[in-house]
Amino acid sequence: MEMRNTKRLIDGGIILTLTIFVIIVTVIFISYQQLPINTYILFALNTLLIALAYWLGLVRGLIAGMVAVFFYGTYLMYGAVTKGPMMEISYQQIVWLFLFPFSSYISGKLSETIKEAVERSEKYIKDMEELVLLDKETGFSNAKKFYLDLSEEISKSKRYGTPLSIMLIKIQYFDELRSIYGDTVCSNVIINISKKIAEHTRDIDKKARLEKDKFALILSNTDEKGALVLKERLTNFLENLEISDGKDRRQLKFSFKIGIAQLEDKEKDAIAFKERAERELEYDVG
Amino acid sequence: MDLTLMDMLFLYALISIWIMLLYHILLTFSGYKYHDEIYKDPGAVFSTLKEYPFVSILVPAHNEEKVIERSVKAIMNMDYPQDRFELIVINDCSSDRTGEILQELLQEYNNLKVITVLPPEGGRGKAAALNRGLEEARGEYIAVYDADNTPERMALRYLVAAIVQDPQLACVVGKFRTRNKDKNILTRFINIETLGFQWISQAGRWKLFNISTIPGTNYIIRKNVIDRLGGWNEKAITEDTELSVRVYELGYREDSEFSLQIYGLGYKIKFFPLAVTWEQEPETWKVWFKQRTRWVRGNIYVIGKYLFKLLSMKRKVVALDIFYFFSIYFLFLSSVIISDIIFIIVILDISHLTLQGPFFVLWILAYVLFVTEMAIAINLEKGEGNIKNILLIAIMYFTYCQMWIVLTLRSFLLSFKDKLLGIKTVKWYKTERF
Numbered sequence: 158m159e160m161r162n163t164k165r166l167i168d169g170g171i172i173l174t175l176t177i178f179v180i181i182v183t184v185i186f187i188s189y190q191q192l193p194i195n196t197y198i199l200f201a202l203n204t205l206l207i208a209l210a211y212w213l214g215l216v217r218g219l220i221a222g223m224v225a226v227f228f229y230g231t232y233l234m235y236g237a238v239t240k241g242p243m244m245e246i247s248y249q250q251i252v253w254l255f256l257f258p259f260s261s262y263i264s265g266k267l268s269e270t271i272k273e274a275v276e277r278s279e280k281y282i283k284d285m286e287e288l289v290l291l292d293k294e295t296g297f298s299n300a301k302k303f304y305l306d307l308s309e310e311i312s313k314s315k316r317y318g319t320p321l322s323i324m325l326i327k328i329q330y331f332d333e334l335r336s337i338y339g340d341t342v343c344s345n346v347i348i349n350i351s352k353k354i355a356e357h358t359r360d361i362d363k364k365a366r367l368e369k370d371k372f373a374l375i376l377s378n379t380d381e382k383g384a385l386v387l388k389e390r391l392t393n394f395l396e397n398l399e400i401s402d403g404k405d406r407r408q409l410k411f412s413f414k415i416g417i418a419q420l421e422d423k424e425k426d427a428i429a430f431k432e433r434a435e436r437e438l439e440y441d442v443g
Numbered sequence: 444m445d446l447t448l449m450d451m452l453f454l455y456a457l458i459s460i461w462i463m464l465l466y467h468i469l470l471t472f473s474g475y476k477y478h479d480e481i482y483k484d485p486g487a488v489f490s491t492l493k494e495y496p497f498v499s500i501l502v503p504a505h506n507e508e509k510v511i512e513r514s515v516k517a518i519m520n521m522d523y524p525q526d527r528f529e530l531i532v533i534n535d536c537s538s539d540r541t542g543e544i545l546q547e548l549l550q551e552y553n554n555l556k557v558i559t560v561l562p563p564e565g566g567r568g569k570a571a572a573l574n575r576g577l578e579e580a581r582g583e584y585i586a587v588y589d590a591d592n593t594p595e596r597m598a599l600r601y602l603v604a605a606i607v608q609d610p611q612l613a614c615v616v617g618k619f620r621t622r623n624k625d626k627n628i629l630t631r632f633i634n635i636e637t638l639g640f641q642w643i644s645q646a647g648r649w650k651l652f653n654i655s656t657i658p659g660t661n662y663i664i665r666k667n668v669i670d671r672l673g674g675w676n677e678k679a680i681t682e683d684t685e686l687s688v689r690v691y692e693l694g695y696r697e698d699s700e701f702s703l704q705i706y707g708l709g710y711k712i713k714f715f716p717l718a719v720t721w722e723q724e725p726e727t728w729k730v731w732f733k734q735r736t737r738w739v740r741g742n743i744y745v746i747g748k749y750l751f752k753l754l755s756m757k758r759k760v761v762a763l764d765i766f767y768f769f770s771i772y773f774l775f776l777s778s779v780i781i782s783d784i785i786f787i788i789v790i791l792d793i794s795h796l797t798l799q800g801p802f803f804v805l806w807i808l809a810y811v812l813f814v815t816e817m818a819i820a821i822n823l824e825k826g827e828g829n830i831k832n833i834l835l836i837a838i839m840y841f842t843y844c845q846m847w848i849v850l851t852l853r854s855f856l857l858s859f860k861d862k863l864l865g866i867k868t869v870k871w872y873k874t875e876r877f
Contacts, residue, residue: 215822215828216475216819216822216823217475219815219818219819219822220471220472220475220819222815223468223471223812223815223816223819224468226808226811226812226815227464227465227468227808227812230804230805230807230808230811230812231461231808233801233804234457234461234801234804234805234808237801237804238454238457238801246803246804251803251804251807254804254807254808254811255807255811257811258811258814258815258818262818262833
């Protein structure tokens with residue numbers, strides 16, 4: 158999306174530059190009326206070829222250039238034949254024969270290069286999105302990594318017979334907070350909350366940020382009881398979390414919902430497991 | 444305006460070159476249109492390929508020890524059901540290790556057949572070798588590859604898919620690329636030349652008139668067609684060009700006269716660039732000169748054979764096409780030589796000819812159009828439209844193309860000499876491998 162805007166900007170810039178150029182030349186031709194009109198027509202044709210090649214691409218631009226050269230060359234020859242043997246062809250007239258295809262080529266090549274660069278950037282951006290496994294703000298895993306980790310932990314838990322729990326933490330009314338305090342403050346809030354979560358959990362607990370207002374913890378080797386202890390602890394800290402708003406140093410208070418689920422014996426599917434924890438969120442009415 | 448006889452001649456040359464330039468513009472544009480059409484959906488051709496017909500692949504080999512093993516392996520590895528094709532290598536009087544290499548390869552592949560032709564009988568050229576292979580071929584279709592070819596894996600499948608689509612197609616011709624294009628400046632020139640020939644002349648003529656020429660390798664032909672034609676012409680130096688003309692003259696039904704007259708139907712030869720083979724091109728000017736002399740002489744043979752029959756030919760478009768080749772070799776060549784001379788005179792400022800102005804413009808126009816058309820052609824091929832190649836095209840006109848003039852003149856001389864002395868032997872004009 159961003160790249161497409163860049164492309165539009167480049168295209169616009171080039172069209173504008175060309176337009177300015179055409180206007181200047183036109184003004185010069187109008188002011189100095191002794192300049193031959195033929196030259197102006199050739200100039201206009203050449204500009205048209207540049208625009209065409211940029212718009213239609215290299216090959217089609219070259220085809221346009223080829224046709225233009227042929228007609229112009231034919232015109233010159235016809236003139237030379239009908240005006241008799243004494244007709245001299247001037248080099249100013251010949252130059253255009255080279256200029257037409259050359260302009261088409263340069264402009265078409267430019268258009269092709271830009272197009273390729275934009276396509277390549279788009280591809281890189283897409284590839285990068287696929288490769289990214291971390292949440293930029295918090296350094297926690299993102300949703301994609303969360304599911305990969307969860308599947309792995311489910312397999313481990315099955316194999317070693319150890320319990321496995323997950324915990325979802327949702328910040329209440331996050332959108333409203335954001336509309337009041339703005340992105341920067343909310344970003345600070347998220348970073349602070351993530352720090353608190355990291356402080357109050359074990360290293361081996363895998364932490365993820367699933368949505369902008371939702372965190373998840375994978376608690377390996379932990380049953381529901383253990384998870385509840387952690388929940389108690391976290392609720393305490395998070396409810397009393399006070400974050401100052403940069404300007405007027407107001408203190409913000411948040412409320413949270415926390416959902417817990419323990420892996421059941423026959424449960425294998427990571428998505429279904431997470432859904433159960435999701436449903437628990439609804440029942441956590443404080 | 445009073446025109447002298449000299450002026451009339453100039454005018455005549457002027458107009459014939461001008462028509463040629465116009466024709467090439469049309470060809471280039473049509474070639475581009477065909478490229479777009481084909482590459483819009485390359486897989487579309489397979490939708491009609493319901494079953495795989497049996498194909499016999501013929502590879503004539505005469506002293507090919509340097510390349511034969513790789514070629515056989517490349518053909519065997521093509522993406523076509525192993526039980527639906529056979530490869531017949533005709534080892535024609537090789538005095539090198541070709542035979543031994545083929546014996547080793549026989550152990551490896553079940554569907555490889557080797558025909559060994561020994562000295563008193565063989566050594567009569569590619570056409571004779573192909574005819575020998577044709578005797579043993581079981582396939583409904585015959586494909587031909589040169590012994591130095593490395594076809595892409597999908598090549599045969601594309602050729603088959605294209606030919607089964609239309610019963611009016613006698614033959615489908617694939618594209619050939621230059622495998623050793625980065626070797627030196629000569630192979631780079633050849634690479635550009637082959638792309639130009641195929642995208643302008645072959646693709647353009649196919650799009651405009653449903654005509655193209657068999658290039659001697661990477662093509663597939665219906666067995667019943669080649670049988671009805673009595674095989675390849677062993678007298679022709681370039682058996683492929685000659686075969687093209689005979690295919691066009693053959694009606695597509697058994698009652699060919701009838702179908703040609705009533706419906707104007709005849710067989711077509713389709714250029715289908717998705718089937719690709721890579722071949723080795725000459726790496727030295729000497730070998731290049733020898734190979735091209737053979738081509739030009741082959742074309743002279745075809746022109747000589749059909750020129751006086753043009754008016755009685757059944758397919759007017761084909762007659763026109765031969766006339767075009769005739770024009771290239773006779774009218775165009777002489778005009779180019781005249782224009783070259785005029786250019787030198789203008790540059791050296793020796794004298795001012797009447798009507799020199801238009802010729803000067805024509806000469807520049809021809810040059811600019813040549814560069815532009817070739818630039819379009821190479822840009823149709825992925826990765827070839829770089830600035831280096833464009834610069835090569837710009838100098839090609841003064842170097843490579845002028846060499847063509849020299850060798851065409853020489854070929855005429857040789858053909859004329861043979862005619863005078865009554866020499867008619869055709870032997871292997873083999874291109875040396877590297």
